[in-house]
Amino acid sequence: MSKTSLLQPAFTGLLAAALAFAAPTRAQLLAGPGASSGSVDSIVAVVDEDVILKSELDRAVANVRNQYQGREAQLPPENVLQRQVLDRLVLMRLQVARAENTGIRIGDTELNQTLQSIAGQSGVSIEQMRAQIEGGGLSFDDYRRSVREELQMRRLQQRVVQSRVVISESEIDQFLALRNVDSTEFQLANLLVALPDGATPEQVATAEQKINGIKALMDRGEIDFRAAAIRYSDDRNALEGGDLGWREANSIPPRFAELIQGLQPGQYTAPIRGPSGFQMVQLVGVRESGPQTITEYQADHLLVAVNDVVGDEAARRKIDELRARIESGDDFAKIARENSDDTFSRNRGGRLDWFSGETFGPAVTQQVQSLQDGQLSAVFRTEAGWHVVRRIAERQQDVTDENRRQRARQQIGERKAQDEFERFLRQLRADAYVESRLGA
Numbered sequence: 001m002s003k004t005s006l007l008q009p010a011f012t013g014l015l016a017a018a019l020a021f022a023a024p025t026r027a028q029l030l031a032g033p034g035a036s037s038g039s040v041d042s043i044v045a046v047v048d049e050d051v052i053l054k055s056e057l058d059r060a061v062a063n064v065r066n067q068y069q070g071r072e073a074q075l076p077p078e079n080v081l082q083r084q085v086l087d088r089l090v091l092m093r094l095q096v097a098r099a100e101n102t103g104i105r106i107g108d109t110e111l112n113q114t115l116q117s118i119a120g121q122s123g124v125s126i127e128q129m130r131a132q133i134e135g136g137g138l139s140f141d142d143y144r145r146s147v148r149e150e151l152q153m154r155r156l157q158q159r160v161v162q163s164r165v166v167i168s169e170s171e172i173d174q175f176l177a178l179r180n181v182d183s184t185e186f187q188l189a190n191l192l193v194a195l196p197d198g199a200t201p202e203q204v205a206t207a208e209q210k211i212n213g214i215k216a217l218m219d220r221g222e223i224d225f226r227a228a229a230i231r232y233s234d235d236r237n238a239l240e241g242g243d244l245g246w247r248e249a250n251s252i253p254p255r256f257a258e259l260i261q262g263l264q265p266g267q268y269t270a271p272i273r274g275p276s277g278f279q280m281v282q283l284v285g286v287r288e289s290g291p292q293t294i295t296e297y298q299a300d301h302l303l304v305a306v307n308d309v310v311g312d313e314a315a316r317r318k319i320d321e322l323r324a325r326i327e328s329g330d331d332f333a334k335i336a337r338e339n340s341d342d343t344f345s346r347n348r349g350g351r352l353d354w355f356s357g358e359t360f361g362p363a364v365t366q367q368v369q370s371l372q373d374g375q376l377s378a379v380f381r382t383e384a385g386w387h388v389v390r391r392i393a394e395r396q397q398d399v400t401d402e403n404r405r406q407r408a409r410q411q412i413g414e415r416k417a418q419d420e421f422e423r424f425l426r427q428l429r430a431d432a433y434v435e436s437r438l439g440a
Contacts, residue, residue, distance in 0.1 A: 007280055016376070032174060037238065041053045041054055042053050042054040042437075043098060043437055044056075044057050044086060044436070044437050044438050045086060045089070045090055045322075045434065045435065045436050045437060045438070046433065046434065046435040046437070047090055047093045047094060047432060047434055048094075048095075048097065048432050048433050048434075049431070050093060050097070052086065052089050052090065052093065053075045056089070057082060057085060057086055057089065057438075059138075060085050060088075060089060061081060061082060061085050061242060063136075063138070064081065064085060064239060066136060067229075067372075068121075071228070074226070074227040074230045074231060074241075075230060075236075076230065076231040076232065077231075079439070080231075082438060083438065084238055084239060086436065086438055087236070088236065090434055090436075091236075091425065091427075091428075092123060092149070092153065094428050094432050095153045095156055095425075095428070095430065096149045096150075096152055096153060097126070098156060098428060099152040099153060099155065099156040100152070102156070102159070104152050104155045104156055104159070105152075106151045106152055106155070107247075108150045110151070111144060111147065111148050111151070114147060114151060115129075115144065118147070118339055119219055121263040124431055127396075129215075135161075136374055150277075157421055158419065160424050161416075161417040161420060161421055163168050164416075164420040164424075165413060165416040165417050165420055167409055167412050167413055167416070167434075170313070170411055171407045171412060172405055172409055172412065175408045175411070175412055176404070176405070176408050182194075183245075183246050184248065184249055184286065184287075185246045185247065185287050186247055186248075186249065186252065186260060186283060186284075186285070186286055187230060187244075187245065187246050187247075187284040187285040187286075187287075187288070188240060188244040188247060188252070188260070188281055188282065188283065188284060188327065189225060189226065189242035189243050189244055189281070189282040189284055190229070190233070190237070190242045190244055190279055190280065190282070190283075191211075191214065191225065191228060191229045191232065191233045191242050191279065191280045191281075192233050192234050192235040192236060192276060192277055192278070192279045192282050193207045193211040193213040193214075193232070193233075193234060193271075193277050193278045193279075193280070194207075194234035194276055194277040195207050195211050195276070196278040207277055207278050208271070209276055210232075210275075210278075211271040211279075211280065213269060213362065214228050214232050215268075215270070215271060215280065218268070220247065225241075225242070225280075226241035226242065229241050229242030230242075235276075242282070243284075245285070248407060248411060251410075251414050251415065255272065255274075256269070256272075256281050259272075259281070260281060260283045263283040264283070265283055265284060265285050266282070266283070266284070267282070267283055268280050268281065268282035268283070269281050269282075274437075293310075293396045293397060293398050294356050294357075294396070294397055294399055295356070295357065295390075295394060295395075295396060296354045296355060296356055296394070296395050296396075296397045297354070297355060297356075297357075297365075297368045297369075297391060297393070297394050298351075298352065298353060298355075298388040298391075298393045298394075298395075299351075299352045299368050299389050299390060299391050299392055300332050300333070300345075300349070300350040300351055300352070300389065300392065301336070301340070301342055301345050301350050301352050301360075301364070301387065301388075301389050302319070302322060302323075302326075302332070302334065302335065302336050302339070302340045302350050302387065302389070303340050303341045303342040303384060303386070303387050304316075304318045304319045304322070304339070304340075304341060304385050304386045304387075305341035305384055305385040306385040306386070306429040307385075310385075315385050315386050316379070316386055317378045317384075318339075319385075319386040319387070322335055322388070323376070323388045326388070326390075327376060327378060331353070332349065332350060332390060333349025333350060334349070335350075336349050336350030337349055337350075337437070341384075341385065351392075352389075354395070354397070356397075357369070361382070363380060363382045363384075363387070364387070364389060367380055367387075368389055368391050371390075371391040372391065373391055373392060373393055373394065374390070374391070374392070375390070375391055376389075376390045377389045377390070377391075378387065395409040411440070
């Protein structure tokens, strides 16, 4: 199992991960394409009481190769690619098993919504996505199962992080006092030549020679950083070209943050010895988010709920009557206190003090945005019932300081979450019985 850099995010994209590692059903594995009746599929790894079969690994490797169609030269040699993919399959199998054992389940409704989202982001319908997947030789049921398992792993990560990571306001204050939290973001990629724990001097020398040789290839222009990471990196993000995504300066380990400050996009650091081995980091891009303002609204709100006691028609009649009274000059606040079912605003006479567009959902936002100050909306329906809003005012609010604290919280949280989850994964792997038979 390869080591993992402290820079490495826990999960790749949902669609890519599901496509790359969607595995056939056990029945298909035992009698896959071209398998004759009575043939036995070989085992490439034993994971606790489960196994990973050769046909499962072959399918996963083939899916990775399909993703790199036309760019096959970027992939590592077959034996290295098989090891990388098998390592991922083992870790995924362990995470899914832990999720199952701790009661993490993904219902069909959530799964279907996720599939709709994946299809929408790809600009296709569910039917078109299904045709694409099955055209690639994978059944849609297997794809659904892979997405379900990816969601389970993400839910497991959230549960682990939430149970272990706590961030106090004083911790944020201390962080801000010591660091300049700016809005500059860096897109990074990494390449790792791993070393085992307690590496011998000979192993260290071999790893150093390897990474220096990789750097020499890149320096001569014979291979770019992304292709080198895919081909040579021992990190779990190797098949993504070492991509680490966008990060703010203070979410990058100080040693690397200092080094990339002098780089231009496309340049990379010299090899550095770290806890996991020798590593290089590339600065892919830089962007500035700049000062941030949001539009906030102040409004009065009246709700007549639809429920088992008050049906839709009765609620509509009541809201129409109340709106007519307000329009004829009755006091909105008095009517809201006596009639509104919105417990959040009723005691304040229906007043919704300054809020951003996302606070109360798209229906309220759409109404408030379409009004002029002092104007009363038409009645409108949501799942809660029938509403009337009156816009009071609009303002542009500078949220730079608020976002600064939020960025600090996020940076602290990302570091803690990543460290905690990587620690969890290492312990999960250490506690498991894993026997690799690849190449046996």
